[in-house]
Amino acid sequence: MFDLTGKSALITGASGGIGGEVARVLHGAGATVGLSGTRTEPLEALAAELGERAHVLPCNLSDAEAVNALPKQAAEAMGSVDILVNNAGITRDNLFMRMSEEEWASVLDVNLTSGFRLCKGVLRGMMKARWGRIVNISSIVGATGNPGQGNYAAAKAGLVGMTKSLAYEVATRGVTVNAVAPGFIETAMTEKLNDDQKAGILGQIPMGRMGSPSEIAAAVLYLASAEAGYVTGTTLHVNGGMAML
Amino acid sequence: MSDDIAERVKKIVVEHLSVEEDKVTENASFIDDLGADSLDTVELVMAFEEEFGIEIPDDAAETIQTFGDAVKFIKEAQ
Numbered sequence: 001m002f003d004l005t006g007k008s009a010l011i012t013g014a015s016g017g018i019g020g021e022v023a024r025v026l027h028g029a030g031a032t033v034g035l036s037g038t039r040t041e042p043l044e045a046l047a048a049e050l051g052e053r054a055h056v057l058p059c060n061l062s063d064a065e066a067v068n069a070l071p072k073q074a075a076e077a078m079g080s081v082d083i084l085v086n087n088a089g090i091t092r093d094n095l096f097m098r099m100s101e102e103e104w105a106s107v108l109d110v111n112l113t114s115g116f117r118l119c120k121g122v123l124r125g126m127m128k129a130r131w132g133r134i135v136n137i138s139s140i141v142g143a144t145g146n147p148g149q150g151n152y153a154a155a156k157a158g159l160v161g162m163t164k165s166l167a168y169e170v171a172t173r174g175v176t177v178n179a180v181a182p183g184f185i186e187t188a189m190t191e192k193l194n195d196d197q198k199a200g201i202l203g204q205i206p207m208g209r210m211g212s213p214s215e216i217a218a219a220v221l222y223l224a225s226a227e228a229g230y231v232t233g234t235t236l237h238v239n240g241g242m243a244m245l
Numbered sequence: 246m247s248d249d250i251a252e253r254v255k256k257i258v259v260e261h262l263s264v265e266e267d268k269v270t271e272n273a274s275f276i277d278d279l280g281a282d283s284l285d286t287v288e289l290v291m292a293f294e295e296e297f298g299i300e301i302p303d304d305a306a307e308t309i310q311t312f313g314d315a316v317k318f319i320k321e322a323q
Contacts (some may be wrong), residue, residue: 127291128288170284
């Protein structure tokens, strides 16, 4: 089950905790992976760890031109892009009353608009092939909101709306578009939380623990697989029961 | 030469939309007469781009509504 042999997957934010694990799991299922991210060094390290079938494709996702060029670079490196995982995300947390235009715009740009651009860029090949998988990494806060994260929550909710709309449009072409909404996962992003914040969060999670990147990667693997061919437009929540949506 | 373009366009349209060749007339609208949906028209434009090695920008693509429009655009683009 879930054999991705012969498929090529482009993963953004592959230098991060979740993205790196997604790349490992898809690669482990047989896929060729294109590792994208801003920081080249961790991407090179991951590619070295994976060995064959791994390509490093650095890209600054706040640079529109670079983002628009990425799908083509990925297709040239891997032969095609059959699976796109829009995982890259940044946070610029601030109270709404204090949030600057720049904090708002930079988060929307990287977390939402780059997803739009990359989807657009990979769709031609997927539609021609009559097969494609797009998995957008949203977040629990896109559904529930979170104080201090007005920008992040808006971008992550936006990804869900984008996912559903695109899923409608390309459903007849064998292309599925889904989202995965992680709850609190042990990554560099959640490491920034202090102990009180962590304790507060754990109190809200029925499972009483944070999730691991591999638990998100498993959800992505499923949605990227041939077996999930009848699943589209959905958001798979992986959050330990923190929000039962 | 130009007839050759029309023939090549017709072939793409016939194959993509699974319609009879004689239905693909000068004024045949892809959507109204040939049963295309809006995504089919996007795919037709993609196919034209590949067949003729041209780039059809989005705003130009929107003006290509009929078989005749397509042939005319491609002739001018070449």
